[in-house]
Amino acid sequence: GAYVPAMADESIIVKQQGTIFLGGPPLVKAATGEIVSAEELGGADVHCRTSGVTDHYAQNDHHALQLARQSVARLNRVKPMQLDIREPVEPLYAAEEIYGVVPKDSKQPYDVREVIARIVDGSEFDEFKALFGTTLICGFARIHGYPVGILGNNGILFGESAQKGAHFIEICAQRKIPLVFLQNITGFMVGKQYEAGGIAKHGAKMVTAVACAKVPKFTVIIGGSFGAGNYGMCGRSYDPRFLFMWPNARISVMGGEQAAGVLATVKREQMEAQGETWSAEEEAAFKQPTIDLYDKQGHPYYASARLWDDGIIDPADTRTVLGLSISASLNKEIEDTKFGVFRM
Template sequence: NQANMSAKGIPQIACVMGSCTAGGAYVPAMSDETIIVRGQGTIFLAGPPLVKAATGEVISAEELGGADTHGRKSGVVDHVAENDEHALTIVRDIVSTLQPQVQAAVNMKDPRPPKFDAEELYGVVPSDVRAPYDVHEIIARLVDGSEFHEFKALYGTSLVCGFAHIWGIPVAILANNGVLFSESAQKGAHFIELACQRRIPLLFLQNISGFMVGGRYEAEGIAKHGAKLVTAVATASVPKITVLIGGSFGAGNYGMCGRAYSPRFLFSWPNSRISVMGGEQAASVLATVHRDADSWSDEQAEFFKAPIRQKYEDEGNPWYATARLWDDGIIDPAQTRDVLGLAFAATLNAPIPERPSFGVFRM
């Protein structure tokens, strides 16, 4: 990653305030400029105990990979600092010499506040992720002037798509308004193609239980239509940001740009949930499989299902997810607009690739 980032002209500065051992030694060694703190930072492929075991040489950590060794002899570091504060001052001096990046060209407008108070989001979103609500109410409290140019408003209504601005930055929004059907999946794929053609960043507001299931929907091709949406999300060339505003279950996570689909940022609301399926569904499925082999009473079935439901309740919690870096942080719903403004501004520091070499396919 460091080599690839360097090839793309992304500056990398390393500040060694502790030990960089084994593979970690390559991080400062592959950086553009490296600072080390005297008497505190060390860089070596093997520490003193391993050196003694391998070669018999007895040497201190400072002699092996300290500031004088790498500042005077090896040249691995470029600057030697006397303490942490001095090191950070050097970092700031280095950053001041960097040339500012030319921001990606997008149709910016003067920011305007939404017409509706963001504090009202607490009353719009139900505490139960299974309870339905109109996602337009969320969008109206995030976008500039509460103005939303909706795409295919009457078709595939369980997925709301449209263009808006957030802090003056144009964004293409996809927001769940129910389970994904074939029509909504095709609509989403079509809309993502438009956004890529126009080089507009994508915002996914995720509250999804998954794709619709059942014999009728399989016969209608829900798998192939869902694949179109997943493919469009995976291959979209513009910046993508995802906010979990409710549930994030199963393949719906894929179609709405979950972590595996490389959003530049992924944030969660405190009420969100994430798992392969809901706890009740998981417990029922596993109970059915086991019941096929044994005859159970209702009490036995409940005894089997209760710990499964509890496991999903505990591990589908957003705090469990964020503690494992499955997202980039839990944010206050009322602060979502400000967070998105900063996040989208950051994404524009990287160039947006040229338009795809093919036109927009009508789905």
């Protein structure tokens, strides 16, 4: 670790906070018998005044950030601009209205367009295939002047929704337009009718499109993120440049009640095969620990603490956070996209 600042172009160290050494005070004492404090061994004064390991002496954290900005400003590089950037326009609706748009009960449906209207420039949203696959909302907009393609959930993903999503992602990848995913998804539709209708291959088209798209991708989990729906809506494994969660978000393989229901069904069938009975009270007691576990491990704080996301954000800050994220992503040139095979 001590070699990292020594190998950097420029290093900043904070007075009476930062220390750099190959071996700390306990190791020095054990190896040589010398008794020395961390500050005396490798503090800011040592490395800025004597050793020369660091280049900039910061009085505090605020000063360190100021010095870092100055260093970045001297990089002498121009950000490659491949997008048609316009002057930003504030949304027609206040960002704080999102608090009233999104219900407290995650099971209660709402129109994701109401969220989109409060984060995009001028609240202008050019919807794509508005009458087809209506449980997935797709369309073009701008955020802080940057063109984006937005995908937002308005219910479970059906075959039509997945095909629409794959089509839209292909268009954005071809045009090199960044993608924004607003996740509130329980998964893909299941059942005999939908399996026969090809939900697996249609879902695979959308997942393939998400996985292959080389444009900058940004995900905000604004509600639930469950099962394969997480894949289709660009979860962490699908390489979004940034992934943020709202405080009301939940993420897991499936909902706690669904998981408990599956386990209870298996348990009940086993007991019935053995000629045993199982009361409703016993079943509820069996399911509760699973529900509690999913509630705990599906919480955004649990996920964020394990770096499954890039932070929990205030819903009212979503527009600002996405604007900064898009700007940061443009330091890298947008690559061409090559898609795999789409099963027809």
